[in-house]
Amino acid sequence: MGRIRILPDALASQVAAGEVVDRPASVVKELVENSLDAGAGNLEVIANRGGISLIRVVDDGSGMNRDDALMCLERHATSKIRSTEDLDGIRTLGFRGEAIPSIASVSRFRLTTREKEALQGTEVVVDGGKLGGVKDAGEAPGTTVEVRSLFYNVPARRKFLRTEATEFSHLEQQVRLQAIAHPEVGFTLIHNDRPHFMLPARSHLLERIQGLAGAEIATRLLEIEPDGDGDIKVSGYIGGFGMGRSNRSLQLTFLNGRPVEAAPLNHALREGYHTALMKGQFPVVFLFLEMSPFAVDVNVHPAKKEVRFRDGHAVRHAVTAAIRRTLTRAQTTVPGQSVRPMIPGRTEIPAPPRWHQVPLIPEREQTALRNDWASLPPAPRPPETSRNDAPFPPPAATPPAPLQPEPQAEPENSPANRPVTTEDFRIIGVLGKLYVLMESAEGLVLMDQHAAHERILFEQMRNRMTAEGVPSQRLLVPVTVELAPREFDLVQQNLEALQKLGIGAEPFGANTLKIDSVPTFFRNDDPAAYMSEVVEELKRASRQIASIRLGEDLVATTVCRHAVKANDTLRDPELQRLLADLLACELPYCCPHGRPTLIQLSYGDLEKRFGRQVP
Amino acid sequence: MKFKITKEKFIEGLQQVQHVVSTRTTLPILSNVLIRAKGGMVELTTTDLDVGVRGAVSADVDEDGITTLPARKLASIVKELPTSEILIEVNGNNIAAIKSGPSFFKILGLSRDEFPELPDFSGAQEIVLDQKLVKDGLKKTFYAISTDETRYVLNGVNWSFAGGKLTLVATDGRRLAMVDQDVEIPDLPTRDVIVPTKAINELQRLLTDAGQVRIRIGESQIAFELNGYLLTSKLIDGTFPNFRQVIPGAPRHRVTMDRSLLLETVKRVSLLTSDRTSSIKLVFTEDNIEIMANAPEVGEARESLPVSYKGEKMSIAFNPEFLMAPLRNLDSDEVHLDLIDEGSPGVLRINEPFLYVIMPMRVTGP
Secondary structure, eight states, rough: OOOOOOHHHHHHHHHHHHOSSSHHHHHHHHHHHHHHHHHHHEEEEEEEGGGGEEEEEEEEEEEOOHHHHHHSSSOOOOSSOSSSSHTTTSSSSSSOOOHHHHHHTTTEEEEEEEOOSSSEEEEEETTTTEEEEEEOOOOSSSSEEEEEEEEEEOOOHHHHHOOHHHHHHHHHHHHHHHHOTTTTTTEEETTTTEEEEEETTHHHHHHHHHHHHHHHHHTTTOOOOOOOOOSSSSEEEEOTTTTTEESTTTTTETTEEEEEEEHHHHHHHHHHHTTTTTOOEEOOOOEEOOGGGGGGEOOOOOOOOOOOTTHHHHHHHHHHHHHHHHHHHHHHHHHHHHHHHTSSSSSSSSSSSGGGGGOOOOOOOOHHHOGGGGGOOOOOOOOTTTSSSSSSSOOOSSSOOOOOOOOOOTTTTTTTOOOOOOEEEEEEEEEEEEEEEEEEEEEEEEEHHHHHHHHHHHHHHHHHHHOOOOEEEEEEEEEEEEOOHHHHHHHHTTTHHHHTTTOOOEEEEEEEEEEEEEEEETTSOOOOHHHHHHHHHHHHHHHGHHHHHHHHHHHHHHHHHSSSTTOOOOOOOHHHHHHHHHHHHTTTTTTTTSOOOOOEEEHHHHHHHTTSOOO | OOOEEEEHHHHHHHHHHTTSOSSSSHHHHHHHOOOOOOOOEEEEEOOOOSEEEEEEEEOOOEEEEEEEEEEHHHHHHHHHHHSSSSEEEEESSEEEEEEEETTEEEOBBHHHHHOOOOOOOTOEEEEEEEHHHHHHHHHGGGOOOOOOOTTTTGEEEEEEEEEEEEEEEESSSSEEEEEEOOOOOOOOOOOOOEEEHHHHHHEEEEEEEESSSEEEEEEEEEEEETTTTTEEEEEESOOOGGGGSOOOSOOOOEEEEEHHHHHHHHHHEEEEEEEEEEEEEEEEEEEEEEEEETTTTTEEEEEEEOOOSSSSSEEEEEEEHHHHHHHHHHOSEEEEESOOOOTTTTEESSSSSSSEEEEOEEEEEE
């Protein structure tokens, strides 16, 4: 007898569980996604001991009849796709038909469900993959899945679980993430019989973001500028200038309602925040992408964390453009309502206040806003169509997964939307021959004179390079550079952009480039070493912006030398001009290295410091 | 060790050797000058491990001996001493007492045992050349040496002794200066050597217009002996680019100009280049060159030079620094500029064995 055998179903499910279910948080993810696919309007997640002893997900979705309830326990059984074509255009969160049997194979599992119109529901019990019993049960409409003693029959897996607190924090993160992805759905999380949080259905996206990221961050986010039409819709909230973090934990991207990761998105974000963040920092981003499900392949990763785009460049471009647009607008207009730290907002005080008036200042709306989310515009109701449909309706009948509500945009031309001008600031003096102190309607603003001048010179020089091209010095002896095949292709596609940058390169045999001229400011660089830097930049920058970008690092270093320094005494007219030029910049709020040029100490901050206002 | 020396002699000797001493070193002995007093002479040696210099000055030596003292400190003390007569006495602990009239200095030295030996050149190939010829050749080429340390083979002057010629070449990859001088040297199988920048600088300091220089080429070292001084240096290990292939073929146009007039003109016009990355443009029309530059947001400059030119209108852009460097270091009255077209290298020549290849610049429009 041969040694190769077909695995028993229960074992196969346990193997599959290894891919899909590795900790309580991933169980919650699968169950919550099922509930969302079933059109739930409210979801309750109950966990005990970090989800290790109990996870119960209760939804008010479509529910299932008895046959479906049994069927869903079979491997590769799903209502979500039927044909290969469906796989190309997946609109539901799940589709693999593996989650339920996998979870059931590694836990004590109970599923109760009732369709809305049905008289009675069904209860199915599975124990470690073995069907324990099926019976009728009285239930509220919807589905409840209960997972007890996770991994009780897989000791190896159980050993890898962390402490209850750690597992719960992962679980909570997962629920928060799903809640951000679906602000139209109500989420409740109960841990060890105590309510952990309750997010009412149709709450505002920002409120949910605050739950995850904290009020400090949520209040400083900028809303992404809508970009009108296009196949790819980008919306959400992003951090402004200098709002960087040392890791990607708050860099969250959602595609058609699904939290995803994809290299093109990371590239696009980095590109969009180019020079707006310090090197090595990651932006705070809650980004929602909406695009045709046919343009994306989610069937890449078992847990669907990663996706592939048919047209990665288009996605990169759309995201980068949206970020640029938002950052650019953030500094050229005064938003009426949002709290943006660097920008004098509309306040109740018509004239700049005198210092001694500080305590008399009435409550500013931003403070109110911080503490009272009710003032936010209500989110529009999500499409209701899927709510009461047949159980697990075929995908064709399901509208695209409802995304975050599009928060009602402030009227575009409200009087508050006006450019920031020097009028908004009154220069008080210079501190330590470096920091220019200014009074704005919101408080004290400090300007780093060196960083500010650097930004101004940087943009001037870059604009000049863009307008006139970069002078290029021919080399006596052309240098040949050998590249990896992929890099070579990339360079070949960008020869024209390189030309504009003053790099004369042409293919010279297999994977080899001949460089016969270099930009003049790279006078003393080894062309071969320089070329490998260029290739790195090319990889990072998307095609559209590549050309001028390649020289920017050098421009930044050069202008740094020419900019006024600390200890240079600037007189009043010089300060005025510096401020005016800075505000005229495309990205005034940070220097080319990503350090801030302006810092604000708002009256609110000052009041807290002086104990006039309880933090 | 005990000797008496005049201030002038001592300063002269110290000045010729102290440039080699590195200002920053982790090896304290390299900051010191090795002093050996023997038979009416005081011998001074310094080294930075790559380049070493040794010279000797006459002195009244009462007691032979050898020690090392901090070179720069010693030089600055000697320079300020009040009388011309200096008495130096060093005890066995390398502590030097310096007396001059009423002033007295005590400085702490280091044992000569740690001082690195200058390399040995026994059995090396030997070539003797006129100092003036070498001095002249280096002056016409050294400015083109590359300062980019990543291309280390370009950080020096390439010496070639083949075919009865001394060929000196320096380049930074954008321009190239070459002197190709007939010399009388034995027709030995010689190889090209690259002498690093620092040694070239020291050599230029030591070279005079008279006398000869004895050059010895070892495996990885070179030694120059001249005017009582010995300069040794490591050679740059590597192959200099094939410089003959970059010298363009027959020019289509030759214009002859007054060297100092061209230099002055370029200097003036280049005042209106915005930074060191910009170019000046030479526009050739019949019997005229217009040299121009413009700096955005500053203004522009132009100046005409009457020349004999019969070709079609042509313009070519150069880095003004690259154009001025040879003009400053040549001393002939006339220079010839040979050109092919605006994208091809230009060649500056004089009526002596010298040529300078300069690559044009290209300004890509938006």
